[in-house]
Every structure is written in structure tokens, then in C-alpha cells.
Amino acid sequence: MWSRVDVRALESLGLGSLKTLNCPSNSPLIRPVPTKVIAVANQKGGVGKTTTAVNLAACLAATGQWVLLFDLDPQANATSGVGVEKLEGASAYRPLFGEGTLLERIKPTAFERLSLIPSEVDLCGADMELARSENHLQRLALALQPVRDSGKFDLILVDCPPSLGILTLNAFATADGVLVPLQCEYYALEGISMMNRVLTQLRAAGVNPHLEIFGVVMTMFDGRTKLSHEVVGEVRNLFGERVFETVIPRSTKLAEAPSFGKPIIHYDKYSAGSAAYEVLAQEVLERLNKQ
Numbered sequence: 001m002w003s004r005v006d007v008r009a010l011e012s013l014g015l016g017s018l019k020t021l022n023c024p025s026n027s028p029l030i031r032p033v034p035t036k037v038i039a040v041a042n043q044k045g046g047v048g049k050t051t052t053a054v055n056l057a058a059c060l061a062a063t064g065q066w067v068l069l070f071d072l073d074p075q076a077n078a079t080s081g082v083g084v085e086k087l088e089g090a091s092a093y094r095p096l097f098g099e100g101t102l103l104e105r106i107k108p109t110a111f112e113r114l115s116l117i118p119s120e121v122d123l124c125g126a127d128m129e130l131a132r133s134e135n136h137l138q139r140l141a142l143a144l145q146p147v148r149d150s151g152k153f154d155l156i157l158v159d160c161p162p163s164l165g166i167l168t169l170n171a172f173a174t175a176d177g178v179l180v181p182l183q184c185e186y187y188a189l190e191g192i193s194m195m196n197r198v199l200t201q202l203r204a205a206g207v208n209p210h211l212e213i214f215g216v217v218m219t220m221f222d223g224r225t226k227l228s229h230e231v232v233g234e235v236r237n238l239f240g241e242r243v244f245e246t247v248i249p250r251s252t253k254l255a256e257a258p259s260f261g262k263p264i265i266h267y268d269k270y271s272a273g274s275a276a277y278e279v280l281a282q283e284v285l286e287r288l289n290k291q
């Protein structure tokens with residue numbers, strides 16, 4: 001069962017950190033199931049990565065999960081998508097190089113149980129600087145470890161930039177799984193074989209031996225077109241059960257919600273897009289529970 005000890009509840013009872021509880025270390029009571037990190041990635045641009053990261057994070061938080069949305073894209077669309085202002089120096093950039101911590105970078109959002117590590121344009125420079133640094137594939141894993149250890153989050157969703165650059169590879173190096181949004185269009189699978197190759201290489205090189213595709217989600221589905229149905233069929237043939245049953249419809253509400261700084265569930269709860277991401281969140285939870 002994928003559940004966790006509520007560290008905040010213990011703290012509010014004055015019990016402080018888990019270490020102050022004098023219990024055997026293997027006690028199920030004090031052994032929180034580790035925080036899961038899911039990288040939302042596809043090197044193809046505009047396929048619904050950010051829309052999926054933001055809305056899935058919000059829907060998971062609404063079901064009672066403590067969720068950290070980590071904006072790792074210099075475009076910072078996930079940051080504005082949850083209504084947080086882009087601020088110079090607020091991104092993960094400095095902590096990636098050991099200056100300050102990611103814990104200090106976490107910002108609350110207006111939405112219960114949903115927190116954010118914001119991005120801003122300075123992350124553009126991180127790729128090049130990472131390339132020159134030692135342990136260049138593991139910088140994010142190192143910086144994220146204290147966040148994982150804090151026990152504050154059930155799930156960390158990382159919104160990756162549209163490339164297989166070093167930032168994305170860093171997300172892969174620390175992720176428990178990759179969630180791949182695929183747009184229901186003719187070239188949906190373009191680039192996926194490249195991403196698969198990269199995942200295989202990262203596993204083989206021991207960078208992240210257990211890295212797998214956690215799931216594939218079809219986005220911008222238009223049920224009126226033959227093409228949308230054909231693409232979904234083709235992707236299901238290729239990826240089988242890794243494709244989520246839930247398909248995200250093309251919806252104007254989903255496209256306009258970010259301009260109000262709100263995930264769809266808080267912008268128009270009764271829209272088809274909101275329903276789709278809520279059902280996807282349930283599927284994600286079921287899948288995590290089975291792991």
C-alpha cells in the first residue's frame with residue numbers, strides 16, 4: 001500500500017522529527033514509504049507535458065496526496081500555471097551547484113497540499129554549467145535527496161524541458177519513473193525511440209538502474225477525428241498496458257486555465273478536462289499502489 005506517516009501531524013503533536021521517536025527502525029509506523037519522483041518528459045515540444053504536470057499534481061493534491069511540482073523548464077510555464085510569480089534567483093539553479101538547498105526553494109501555492117519549486121529563465125544556463133561540473137548527471141539527485149528525506153511529500157512531479165539535454169537527464173537520473181505525454185497527432189511517436197535509447201543507456205551505465213517508463217498518457221484527443229483514434233490505437237499496440245486508459249481531450253478550458261494561474265480542477269471543475277485529469281490521478285495512484 002502506498003501510504004506514508006504524516007510527518008507534519010507528528011510535528012504538530014510536538015514529536016519533532018521521526019528520529020526522536022524511540023521505535024525500532026523497521027517499524028511500519030515510522031517507516032514512511034519513500035517519496036516517489038516522476039519525471040514528466042518528452043523531447044518533443046508542445047505535447048502537453050506542462051499541462052499534464054500541473055493538472056495531475058493538482059488533482060493528486062486534491063485527493064489528499066502531498067505533492068511537489070518541480071518546474072525544471074526555463075520556460076517556467078508550470079510556475080505560472082499554478083499562479084506563482086517568476087522571480088529572479090528563485091529556481092533550482094543555485095542549489096544544483098551546491099549553493100543553498102532545494103528545501104529553501106519550495107514555495108506554497110494557493111492550492112492545498114500542492115507546493116512548487118519554481119523556475120525562471122536563469123535555468124537556461126544550467127545545462128552548460130552542468131556539463132562542466134563534476135557528477136554532472138547526478139546534481140539533481142543530490143540536491144533533491146534532502147527533499148525526499150524530509151518526508152514532506154508523497155510525490156514529486158518534475159516538469160522537464162522539451163529536450164534530452166542535461167537538465168532532463170538529471171531528472172531521469174533521480175526519477176522513479178518517467179511519465180510520457182504523447183499528443184494525438186501524426187508524428188506522436190517521433191523521438192520516442194531516442195528517449196527509449198537514452199533510458200536504456202542510463203540504466204546500463206548504472207546512473208539509474210531501475211528507471212522505467214511509468215506511463216504514457218495520450219493528450220489533446222479529438223474524438224471526432226479518425227486520426228486521434230488511429231494514433232491512440234497505434235500507441236496502445238506499441239506500449240500496451242503502460243498507456244493509461246484515461247485519454248486527455250482537447251479542451252479550450254485546459255488551454256485557458258494557465259492564464260488564470262489555476263489548474264483546471266480549480267478553474268473549471270466540471271469541465272471534461274478536469275474530469276480527465278481527475279481520473280488520470282486515480283489511475284496514477286493505483287499504479288503507484290501496485291509498485
Ligand SMILES: Nc1ncnc2c1ncn2[C@@H]1O[C@H](COP(=O)(O)OP(=O)(O)OP(=O)(O)O)[C@@H](O)[C@H]1O
Pocket residue numbers: 044045046047048049050051052073075077160161162219220221248249250251252254255256
Ligand atoms: N488537452 C489540451 N487541450 C487543449 N489545449 C491543450 C491541451 N493540452 C495542452 N494544451 C495547450 O497546448 C500547448 C502546449 O501544451 P504544454 O505547454 O502543456 O506542452 P509542453 O509539452 O509542456 O510544451 P513545451 O515542450 O514547450 O514545454 C499549450 O498552449 C497548452 O495550453
Ligand SMILES: [Mg+2]
Pocket residue numbers: 049050051073075077159160
Ligand atoms: Mg512545458
